[in-house]
Amino acid sequence: MNKELHEMKYLAEKVADLKAKGLYRTLPVNQGACEPVLQLADREVINLCSNNYLSLANDARLKEAAIKAIERYGVGAGAVRTIVGNQSIHEELEKALAEFKKVERCFIYQSGYDCNIGTIQAICDKEDLLISDQLNHASIIDGMRMVKATKQVYAHSNMEELEALLQAAQGKYHNIFIFTDGVFSMDGDLANLPKIVELAEKYGAFTYVDDAHGSGTMGSHGRGTVDHFNLHGRVDFVVGTLSKAIGVKGGYVACKEVSYQWLSHRARPVLFSTTLSPADTAAAKKAIEILTEDDSLQKQLWDNSRYIKEKLTALGFNTGHSETPITPVIIGDEAKTMRFSKALLERGVFVSAIVFPTVPAGTGRVRVMVQAKHTKEQLDKAVAIFAAVAKEMGIIS
Numbered sequence: 001m002n003k004e005l006h007e008m009k010y011l012a013e014k015v016a017d018l019k020a021k022g023l024y025r026t027l028p029v030n031q032g033a034c035e036p037v038l039q040l041a042d043r044e045v046i047n048l049c050s051n052n053y054l055s056l057a058n059d060a061r062l063k064e065a066a067i068k069a070i071e072r073y074g075v076g077a078g079a080v081r082t083i084v085g086n087q088s089i090h091e092e093l094e095k096a097l098a099e100f101k102k103v104e105r106c107f108i109y110q111s112g113y114d115c116n117i118g119t120i121q122a123i124c125d126k127e128d129l130l131i132s133d134q135l136n137h138a139s140i141i142d143g144m145r146m147v148k149a150t151k152q153v154y155a156h157s158n159m160e161e162l163e164a165l166l167q168a169a170q171g172k173y174h175n176i177f178i179f180t181d182g183v184f185s186m187d188g189d190l191a192n193l194p195k196i197v198e199l200a201e202k203y204g205a206f207t208y209v210d211d212a213h214g215s216g217t218m219g220s221h222g223r224g225t226v227d228h229f230n231l232h233g234r235v236d237f238v239v240g241t242l243s244k245a246i247g248v249k250g251g252y253v254a255c256k257e258v259s260y261q262w263l264s265h266r267a268r269p270v271l272f273s274t275t276l277s278p279a280d281t282a283a284a285k286k287a288i289e290i291l292t293e294d295d296s297l298q299k300q301l302w303d304n305s306r307y308i309k310e311k312l313t314a315l316g317f318n319t320g321h322s323e324t325p326i327t328p329v330i331i332g333d334e335a336k337t338m339r340f341s342k343a344l345l346e347r348g349v350f351v352s353a354i355v356f357p358t359v360p361a362g363t364g365r366v367r368v369m370v371q372a373k374h375t376k377e378q379l380d381k382a383v384a385i386f387a388a389v390a391k392e393m394g395i396i397s
């Protein structure tokens, strides 16, 4: 063995480069559940960076459902779904999701990420054209990379450019797919789904919407952006995650029966990786039941997000043009963004810094994510700390 070689000098150099640029991070450790206030090793902090929009991640009803599922089904499914990992709880979750989303079928995956890479790979082919919004999530991009098709990217939400691509593609490909996030996770803006659907219908393309951040937050009772725009039945594939507003872990694609049948034979993350745990599955099913019956958590979420957005904007922060509960606070310079988030954490507010390559270079930001269960006192305290730190750093005057 070449000891020098295996000391990983080439990786050490990359890590040193991150450190030199002020981009190296160590992860704070949460000592308990994902609540509005978190207990870190040495202090309590207000949690403004989770995707636990509806505060369901530590909800007693979901925990009870998970415990009951463990008692009946065990802690692991024991195999991939296509062998013997298909338990009745998995079927029940799919049925509940399909009713909730008002679609023929929902096909579950172990995560939203798996759902995108698995679905895209299974439904697209090398003779196809895959058209993608420039700001789509990494899991759409990774899914597209796995297909040997022609790929084209349009400037963010630029519908003229999308139409030009569709026009130019006529007659040249087997199938055309348009991929978009429903809610863009770094800016919180919505895709122009009515226009995308109109163009897809005009030019004979399939539509694929990743609604990870729209699930549980947008539309009636959190049915998502397709419901928000009243486009039921007109989007071919709608991806949802169980890992954000639903509070658990997993993903699914809402689709036609025949798409479900094909995916269950070809979706590689499902074919080659063990299925969702019974506890996760049962907890997610309970969350869907709660959302179906009651939209009060969704209302609390929106109330809190409007509240903090207004306060931060009034202080002079650049909060972008979000249309959803996501509030970006755009700082610009990457290293300054990292310093800002670190200083906030030291003073008791936990928001994540988001920098290149997750967002374009020079648009570093901290992303403020409230939950339904934050109190106004907690939000006021967080805003006061934002103001104090930002003034000290010259971010606001």
Ligand code: PMP
Residues within 6 Å of the ligand: 111, 112, 113, 114, 116, 137, 139, 181, 185, 210, 212, 213, 241, 242, 243, 244, 249, 250, 251
């Ligand atoms: N799509 C989008 C738009 C996301 O923001 C995320 C999570 N960051 C995912 C998919 C992946 O979801 P999951 O965490 O369930 O893998």
